[in-house]
Amino acid sequence: MKKYLEEANKNVSISSKGWAVDSKDSKFKAYSFTRHPLGAKDILIEILYAGICHSDIHNARSEWAPGIYPMVPGHEIAGRVIAVGKDVKKFKVGDYAGVGCMVNSCGECEPCKQSNEQFCENGVVFTYNSVDRFHDDIVTYGGYSDNIVVSEDFAITVPKEADIQKVAPLLCAGITTYSPLKFSKIKKGDKVAVAGFGGLGLMAVKYALKLGAEVSVFARNKNKEKEALELGVKALYDSPDPKKIKDRFDLILSTIPTKYDLTPYLELLKVGGELAIVGLPPSADHVGVELSTLVFKANKKVYGSLIGGIKETQEMLDYSVANNIYPEIELITADKIDMAYENLTNGKAKFRYVIDMKKSI
Structure with a gap:
């Protein structure tokens, strides 16, 4: 973590470690990469838990469209804020935060103004397998990793009393x-x-x-x-x-x-x-x-129906925590991702797999 904080303070690309596939037919393996530097309105999240969604399987196997490889999937992310940009107001170091299916949009079109960023007319930037036009067209990498840098506007506030192990799947499912x-x-x-x-x-x-x-x-x-x-x-x-x-x-x-x-x-x-x-x-x-x-x-x-905007996602999370509505989960380590994918594909999974990232990197 010390290295990440030093990179954040120096405004340079932030090192990250994750699990990736090299092609639609490959197995997952350890993969090192970098995140974009911490901007003035960005937060750096230490990822604690990452949910596995069936759409991760479709993307990893290029079942919807050709994927961008190497690919680090994961758009159900729960973690702890470890650094904040100088203009961040929504979070402070130590807060829990979540990231769902998208990490940026134009903010200017009608859907964005109506808090429906997922329908951005100029193209939403998804959490992984997407080209980030706001950061020099780098490819986005997802939550099967140890950290993520994201604008505070696309991060979800997670109450301290939340069951943090079960929060991640709420950000998509x-x-x-x-x-x-x-x-x-x-x-x-x-x-x-x-x-x-x-x-x-x-x-x-x-x-x-x-x-x-x-x-x-x-x-x-x-x-x-x-x-x-x-x-x-x-x-x-x-x-x-x-x-x-x-x-x-x-x-x-x-x-x-x-x-x-x-x-x-x-x-x-x-x-x-x-x-x-x-x-x-x-x-x-x-x-x-x-x-x-x-x-x-x-x-x-x-x-x-396609996920929900950031405002509605925050509403959903607050409602879920207040009413003790969580998914049924099975915690795994990242070396079991391939097994989880097969079980989900074959209908053998009970409910939701969640990767314990602290035990995986």
């Missing part, structure tokens, strides 16, 4: 599911179904239950039925069969990251119901719906 529930104005008594019961699905269930909804789950099998029912879920279905399921839903929130058929989920909506898509399968696995289905199953809405 939390906001990704919290945001559409708020967008669809879910309230007490609404019927909500969550499709997919992994890391995202679990958070969606917890938030929907807290909002007072009656919640059901669709999963690929019934292996997690006991856990779902213990949470307060009404029912877990292993198939979205409209002929067998009597319930019709105000909202179905799909977190499914693999190929599936949208049509039966549309049939399970009430008239006026909404289907929110947050899971994104590989681009080769096209998921679509016939226009005739939309016409003959009319007056139902389908929309996509």
Whole structure:
């Protein structure tokens, strides 16, 4: 840490150690690189925990688009502030801080002015696998590492009383599911179904239950039925069969990251119901719906949702901590990342893997 602080004080590039893949087919290995210098409004975070998101797998394996290699994934980051720029007002040394899926945007377009930085019309800078036009077009590296430099405007304040081991997944899984529930104005008594019961699905269930909804789950099998029912879920279905399921839903929130058929989920909506898509399968696995289905199953809405802006992410985190809403996690060290990826891909993972970075570097 002493070296990082010296580099921060000298306004030079900051050394970092992490875990990277060299190609879409490679395994993870130790990797040394540098972060951009600490700017006047930047903070330097010592990363304590980094969550593993299914989108990390898609990016690392170039399943959405060609990746930029070597790649250090990770956009679920929780840590401690160890240095601050001279103009920083939001943080002080010793504070907990989090970083989610993005680290910069223009701040001037309409989405940015409306606190929807994820939709920046001039291009959001993602936490990894992205070109940072604000710092000489360097490639961004993510949270599978020992530190990160980020503008205070894109860092999330983490309350001291938070369960810091479980905070990291909230910065993606939390906001990704919290945001559409708020967008669809879910309230007490609404019927909500969550499709997919992994890391995202679990958070969606917890938030929907807290909002007072009656919640059901669709999963690929019934292996997690006991856990779902213990949470307060009404029912877990292993198939979205409209002929067998009597319930019709105000909202179905799909977190499914693999190929599936949208049509039966549309049939399970009430008239006026909404289907929110947050899971994104590989681009080769096209998921679509016939226009005739939309016409003959009319007056139902389908929309996509992409994380949330910084303001809403802070709201989500404060709400989560205040209401003790956290993911179920399994702590691992970085040498187990490849194992975690395989378990997530094959449906063997219980819920969310979190890398203990202090034991990994």
